[in-house]
Amino acid sequence: MIEFINLTKKFGDFSAIDEVNAKIKDGSIYGLVGSNGSGKSTLLRLLSGVYYPDGGNISVDGFAVFNNPELKQQIFYLPDAPYFFKNATIKEMADFYEGIYETFDRARFDHLKDVFPISTTNKIDNMSKGMQRQAALMLALSTNPKYLLLDEAFDGLDPVMRSVLKELLIDGIETNSMTVIIASHNLRELEDLCDHVALIHKGKILFSDSLEDVRSNFHKIQAAFKVLPPEIKLHDLDIIKCDKVGSLLQMVIRGEEKEIMDKINSLDPIFAEIIEPTLEEIFMYEMEAVGYDIKNLLS
Amino acid sequence: MTSKICLAKNHPVLNFFKFTLKKQTPLTLLVTAFSLLFCPGMLLQDANDDLIREYNLDAWAFGTCSFVILVAAVALVCMLLLLNFGYLFSKKAGDMYSALPFTRNQMLLTRGVSAFIGGLFLMTASYFGLAMINSLPTVNGVSVATVINTFLFMLLSLVVLSAFCLLFVICSGGYFDTIIAFCAINAAPALIVALIFGIAEESATGLAFDYYQLIYLTPIAFISFKLMKLPYAMERPQNILSITEKTSIFTVIGLIVFGALCVIAAVKLFKVRKSETAGDAYSFKFMPIVISLLVSIVGGFIMAGILTGFSLNFNMVFWFFFVVCAILCSIAIGAITNRGFKKVKRSVVNGVISAALMTVMVIVGLYVADYAEHRIPKAENIETVYVADTEYKEHIDLAVKLHKGIIDCLDAEENDGYYEDEFPPVVNNVNNFNLEYVMKNGSVIKRHYWYRSPDMKNLHDEILQLMQTENFYTRYKACTKATYKLIEVHSHSTKFGSIEDREGSQNAVLTEQKAEQLIALFKKEMQAADMSVFNEEVYGISISGDEWCELYIPVSFTETIGFLEKEFTEYAAKVQ
Numbered sequence: 001m002i003e004f005i006n007l008t009k010k011f012g013d014f015s016a017i018d019e020v021n022a023k024i025k026d027g028s029i030y031g032l033v034g035s036n037g038s039g040k041s042t043l044l045r046l047l048s049g050v051y052y053p054d055g056g057n058i059s060v061d062g063f064a065v066f067n068n069p070e071l072k073q074q075i076f077y078l079p080d081a082p083y084f085f086k087n088a089t090i091k092e093m094a095d096f097y098e099g100i101y102e103t104f105d106r107a108r109f110d111h112l113k114d115v116f117p118i119s120t121t122n123k124i125d126n127m128s129k130g131m132q133r134q135a136a137l138m139l140a141l142s143t144n145p146k147y148l149l150l151d152e153a154f155d156g157l158d159p160v161m162r163s164v165l166k167e168l169l170i171d172g173i174e175t176n177s178m179t180v181i182i183a184s185h186n187l188r189e190l191e192d193l194c195d196h197v198a199l200i201h202k203g204k205i206l207f208s209d210s211l212e213d214v215r216s217n218f219h220k221i222q223a224a225f226k227v228l229p230p231e232i233k234l235h236d237l238d239i240i241k242c243d244k245v246g247s248l249l250q251m252v253i254r255g256e257e258k259e260i261m262d263k264i265n266s267l268d269p270i271f272a273e274i275i276e277p278t279l280e281e282i283f284m285y286e287m288e289a290v291g292y293d294i295k296n297l298l299s
Numbered sequence: 300m301t302s303k304i305c306l307a308k309n310h311p312v313l314n315f316f317k318f319t320l321k322k323q324t325p326l327t328l329l330v331t332a333f334s335l336l337f338c339p340g341m342l343l344q345d346a347n348d349d350l351i352r353e354y355n356l357d358a359w360a361f362g363t364c365s366f367v368i369l370v371a372a373v374a375l376v377c378m379l380l381l382l383n384f385g386y387l388f389s390k391k392a393g394d395m396y397s398a399l400p401f402t403r404n405q406m407l408l409t410r411g412v413s414a415f416i417g418g419l420f421l422m423t424a425s426y427f428g429l430a431m432i433n434s435l436p437t438v439n440g441v442s443v444a445t446v447i448n449t450f451l452f453m454l455l456s457l458v459v460l461s462a463f464c465l466l467f468v469i470c471s472g473g474y475f476d477t478i479i480a481f482c483a484i485n486a487a488p489a490l491i492v493a494l495i496f497g498i499a500e501e502s503a504t505g506l507a508f509d510y511y512q513l514i515y516l517t518p519i520a521f522i523s524f525k526l527m528k529l530p531y532a533m534e535r536p537q538n539i540l541s542i543t544e545k546t547s548i549f550t551v552i553g554l555i556v557f558g559a560l561c562v563i564a565a566v567k568l569f570k571v572r573k574s575e576t577a578g579d580a581y582s583f584k585f586m587p588i589v590i591s592l593l594v595s596i597v598g599g600f601i602m603a604g605i606l607t608g609f610s611l612n613f614n615m616v617f618w619f620f621f622v623v624c625a626i627l628c629s630i631a632i633g634a635i636t637n638r639g640f641k642k643v644k645r646s647v648v649n650g651v652i653s654a655a656l657m658t659v660m661v662i663v664g665l666y667v668a669d670y671a672e673h674r675i676p677k678a679e680n681i682e683t684v685y686v687a688d689t690e691y692k693e694h695i696d697l698a699v700k701l702h703k704g705i706i707d708c709l710d711a712e713e714n715d716g717y718y719e720d721e722f723p724p725v726v727n728n729v730n731n732f733n734l735e736y737v738m739k740n741g742s743v744i745k746r747h748y749w750y751r752s753p754d755m756k757n758l759h760d761e762i763l764q765l766m767q768t769e770n771f772y773t774r775y776k777a778c779t780k781a782t783y784k785l786i787e788v789h790s791h792s793t794k795f796g797s798i799e800d801r802e803g804s805q806n807a808v809l810t811e812q813k814a815e816q817l818i819a820l821f822k823k824e825m826q827a828a829d830m831s832v833f834n835e836e837v838y839g840i841s842i843s844g845d846e847w848c849e850l851y852i853p854v855s856f857t858e859t860i861g862f863l864e865k866e867f868t869e870y871a872a873k874v875q
Contacts, residue, residue: 011575045574048397049397049398050394050398051574067402067403069311069400072401073400079391081394083391096318099314100400101400
């Protein structure tokens, strides 16, 4: 299990990570979402031992990561801009990683060569961005890490490759009990893949929960009334957003579904229905709550 | 799909080390090839056919070759360190390397030792070639002990300099910044001290700073200097070399301690170096401040010198230019360090501080120089004294008296120059009035003076006493010895004061016995002379034996002159 306890990281006076607390269970696919510059990549770098925390601690199975080669053998970090040796081929990079990571699986690598449609003998520098991403993923998956940290993993991949990646990640979890942490803006992709998600903004985690619980806690309600009820009637609902279109109310409410519907129904609507919000909508609503929304940014 | 996990048969650290060695092999071989061309390549070219007959590979040449090899090895180590630790300068590369399953110490060890091995390979290959040439039967080379000891010293030096250079790579955030830091920290302190020495020497008469001492301020110069002198020191008697030139056990211990400190500092700094500083000019906050101060002082001084035409006139105009240029240099280096003109105010402050620091140091230097100018050590504290490079252990009081007289003259005189018509030609025998006191506590005080009339007329008594001591004639020993050739004598002035006039010059060739006889006659007549010699014209000759010296014989020294004229006549007859 991965645990962040009051984790802090500063760059000068700027707190990139500000007293973050979270737990990530083994075998999960953990999505890390957040606004630009929120601290997602910084968190991954702390977890992979690239950065040293300025406060609090970060532990994996009870041990600190930084300067811990035994633990780092189990972690593979794939940054948003992967680095390859100058003029190296995928094969040469694989040979390098095979010598470094004790869990590197040559058979898996050979299998992945057939999965990803890229040559392992061409120079990676000459490949397109998407192909380089595929090369990086090929190498990452071949190391068979217990913890795979992916920063913007889907960036540059075509839709087919994205599906392939999802399948490979799921397979890795099922066969090797791999834990995957993905930082991404592509919430639609994460929605299909992650079982846990955390929203990070300005270095702080706004929420961290299973996707099911996140979804179960947010509800989009459409209700039409003959006469719109006064606001005070709805005050005991945790309304995040409320739009009025004539006699139609479109609301985003946090809370238990049954409680919410009971309350709405008690106001005698013409009709009321629940629509499942997407992760993207939840993200937008939460960001709006902290002032990071279109209206505020453009004003 | 199978998921067979590769069992831990690998040794990741060893594999990483092998990988690093492999990656640096092409560069290592290339630079080694160049090094072999210089040494022993150039040596072979210089020796040419002499290798078949007889070739003299003296200690100086051996030392110079060794120095070239060490320089090449250190240069290669620096290149390899930049290659191996270049990932510290890039965020992308830094992410990858820092995430690898190694401790900081393991990373430092594998990459650092790999670079050192590259340099060691070059050094061993080139030195082996040199040693092979030295061992040829037709080569008059240095002894086996010298060969072995020189290599051991070079090995120690390579370790020390590798650790030293590693510090700059660790503390910097880019290739260019590493070079700036390296040049600034190695060159600037010595330049600053040399500038202060120079100003002090200009302001105070007689002060003679041993600029060789500056080598202690830069390890590279120190080691290079010692290495070049080492074979010579081993092949020749110890007393020929000064303390600065000798390589003693204390030198070796000092190097070991310095090297150990560099290694410890490298380990500590690398451990705490933040990965996020990749791309910044320097990864530690003290570095930009130090670099800025050093560059501002040196740059300000050089620019002020250029603007004042290098007149060495340290007046208000110079100091004004210095302050302005120091600030401008600080702004310039600040722009490089901060990747733009973002912190101009801080740079201006640094420039002002640099100028103030240098001003304070110069003022302190001038005060110290003024004190030293008038300082005459007490005779009871002096172990021995050298006047014009001749030892006068039994005549310390005479030397001190002479020194006091010179100081009194300096305080009294109103001009710097001397008048040619008041310069007694016989004083040329003393050549100069350089004093070197070796104190009983081991310290050395040096002063450089020359004859300055008119007030130095008051010193004629002491000068004559000096020329009448037995010690005075030890200076002629080397030129009356002929290890490789006969002793040649040329006359370059006949009975008038100018030593430049070569009209009527005569020659002779003497045996060692005849040369000693000449000196003995000169000594006898000088010891019987009185103050009138200072008013006489002289008969000037040069004597070339193992070394070269000059003799200025007053015209009243009839025995000496008669001896010479007889030799010149006989030689002229032989030649005809």
